Amino acid sequence: MSTKVNLEDVERVAELAHLKLTPDETRGMLHDLNAILDYIAQLNELDTESVAPLAQINELQNPIPASSLRSDLVQPSLDRSLVMHEAPEADGVFFKVPKVIER
Numbered sequence: 001m002s003t004k005v006n007l008e009d010v011e012r013v014a015e016l017a018h019l020k021l022t023p024d025e026t027r028g029m030l031h032d033l034n035a036i037l038d039y040i041a042q043l044n045e046l047d048t049e050s051v052a053p054l055a056q057i058n059e060l061q062n063p064i065p066a067s068s069l070r071s072d073l074v075q076p077s078l079d080r081s082l083v084m085h086e087a088p089e090a091d092g093v094f095f096k097v098p099k100v101i102e103r
Contacts, residue, residue, distance in 0.1 A: 005033040 014021045021029060063092050080093075089096040 003037065005030060005037065009033075 007026060007030060010021070010026050010033065014026070014029070025072075084090045084092055087095050
């Protein structure tokens with residue numbers, strides 16, 4: 001594999017993910033990420049010319065019988081007053097959640 005992850009890459013990803021890694025964790029993550037990239041490089045070497053691409057498992061020639069999938073039925077939602085009562089913080093209409101993106 002020609003592309004390798006370096007320590008700066010690991011530190012940048014950790015920063016973006018708001019993770020505080022110790023030096024040992026950073027080195028371990030560096031090893032793990034490069035191992036994943038090496039495995040993907042091995043997979044890229046496989047001959048997949050005769051394999052048809054698919055987006056869903058149902059697209060296979062022998063799909064899952066329709067009876068094993070539940071019907072897509074309209075059902076009533078939960079009662080808002082009960083749900084809002086259980087929320088840690090709400091304004092009666094919406095849940096209030098802490099801000100997670102600072103940029």
